[in-house]
Amino acid sequence: MALAALWLLAGLLAVRQAAVVLRLPPERRFSDLETWIGENGVLHVRGSLYDTDRFTGTPFSGLALKPLTKAAEHALGIFWTFGTLLLVVAVALVAARALPGPLTRRAKLLAPPVAVILTVLSLPVRNTFTLGQTSIIPVLLVLLGCCLPAIARGPGRASGILVGVAAALQPAVLLFAPLLWLTGRRRAAVTTGVTFAACTALAWAAMPDDSWTYWVHHLAGAGLGEKPDGLANQSLHGLLLRVGLRGPLELALYAPLALAVTVVGLRRAARYAKDGQPLLATAITGCVAVAVSPTAWQHQQLWILLAVAGRVGKRRADRLVWPVLVVLVMTLPSTILVPANPVLGPLGENAPLLAALAAGCVVPFLSRDSALWDEPLPTPVAEPQRGRFSWVPLLGFFKRSLNRPNLLLELMLIRVFYWAYSFVRAQAPDSRTLAESHGRQIIGIEEFLHIDVEHGFNHFVAGTGWLADSMDYYYGTFHFLVPLSLLGFLYLRRPATYRWARTALGFATLMALVGFWVYPLAPPRLMPGRGFIDTANGPQDLSNPDFGALTELSNQYAAMPSLHIGWSLWCGVVIAIVAPKLWMKALGMLYPVLTFSVIIGTANHYVLDALGGAFVVASGFAIQYALTGPGRGTLAVIPGARGESDALKPEPVRAGG
Missing domain, CATH: 1.20.144 (Vanadium-containing Chloroperoxidase; domain 1)
Known part of the structure; x- marks a missing residue:
């Protein structure tokens, strides 16, 4: 029954997400996609893809998208929505398939619907749906090449081609080539580089001016899209710009920070890949890519959600802290996570970047050979006791825990619960x-x-x-x-x-x-x-139905x-x-x-x-x-x-x- 309920919930959430997108007014639906392939989109005109700085993809992605311009606009919108939905489900199922074992039969059955639910609810996927972005495709290609056993354990040619194509669509993915090399899959690493170079050269031959503009003038797309110092850019470069650094000073600080995060993150990813945790290694490398890229927009941050695959904590009571933290960061706006004040506000505004840095460089994930991998320190509990009054029914669903719960988990849940309380109270009739x-x-x-x-x-x-x-x-x-x-x-x-x-x-x-x-x-x-x-x-x-400014603070009729x-x-x-x-x-x-x-x-x-x-x-x-x-x-x-x-x-x- 639980399995059926989870699959039903996953299906309802997926259908709801598609319906939300298709019900948007045309001017608000697929804003990025319309910029590319609409009636006046950059892929229709004969000029440069980057004349307006609104097209943020690589020249190869522009070349790949051109055939879609022949489709009718409404048919393309429906096709794009359900096509993206299928890609999201595929990402979730591959991620669930790549979880490190051994898994219990219950875990094997429940992992796929839970993965679909979390993926559909995540902010990167919702952003991808609304904008009509293609960022889900590189994630799927890398997961197939690095985590799917049927491909990852092969000679390496197929893995390299998949990751190379992903890198041609999203250059930061090229960081997976060093990961493949460090884990002994050198043929796959070389094939990744060759495939990336071949796709880029193909786009360069077809669109030389655009390729020059993207790779040289804009430094691999760093100057395209929204302002890089905006909160939407969750990268080290964006953070340094937001704190007021500019010019050579910012670059002088950004370069060593990015190098240090890359070295530490890739070494950790290689260690966990050799430990039999390919999904965690992929997530760590993706988090490093988010942090060190010049720009990391919301639709490119799905890698952070994959980091829930890591196990953290010696006590059973601590095991939920990391996954709950990641899920909250990747599904809720920053104003819900922390209060919007000068002290805590910046933490919430940069929560995805902080989560990516933590996953890549800090969080001590357990190795599979650890004695605590399958048997964390148990929670002391009291045996059920008989009630004083026999006529009072005792359900006995939960045994009374006797230890102190994790403080960070408590604070996170209290904050979210209080926000939900305030929201529901404000929305009450x-x-x-x-x-x-x-x-x-x-x-x-x-x-x-x-x-x-x-x-x-x-x-x-x-x-x-x-x-x-x-x-x-x-x-x-x-x-x-x-x-x-x-x-x-x-x-x-x-x-x-x-x-x-x-x-x-x-x-x-x-x-x-x-x-x-x-x-x-x-x-x-x-x-x-x-x-x-x-x-x-x-x-x-x-006599004033609003009673002045007082009613703007809360629902005055919740008495x-x-x-x-x-x-x-x-x-x-x-x-x-x-x-x-x-x-x-x-x-x-x-x-x-x-x-x-x-x-x-x-x-x-x-x-x-x-x-x-x-x-x-x-x-x-x-x-x-x-x-x-x-x-x-x-x-x-x-x-x-x-x-x-x-x-x-x-x-x-x-x-x-």
């Missing part, structure tokens, strides 16, 4: 009419239950200056500060408690997002005619349930569980009480919102309990859970996945 209607429903229910205390308390707070200022500061600061601080403390001092606590918090937040979608609700401060006072933002123009109460109650429960002193537990439970006072006093939530927040937190703990079972009995043997040493008692704990 924000109809003013519906939200105000729900607000009147809430007020009516509270009046019926005689718990409508919001108006009176809000006016009391607004009339007390120091109290209003304190509550406004509390509302905007503690909501994030306290949960993050508590998570940090748990991670450092109570690692297993951190695991179940953050899992419960995650489920509670997901359920809150459902509430934002299902029941958009106007908070008291945005209810017209009710007399509430917005103590934090001042009077709002309720039910109140995550201010939800997150603060989560903090209180966790503190009450882990705190060693009674006064600490009482102080922890006081935090949600203070938060309740603040959200009512500042007119940001209703009493029923608070009950909704408490409900989602209780549900989060309940779901976590059902999945992993009770954990109270394991606290004594959790490393650091009670402040003891990391020694584990052997009876209730065993090593497992």
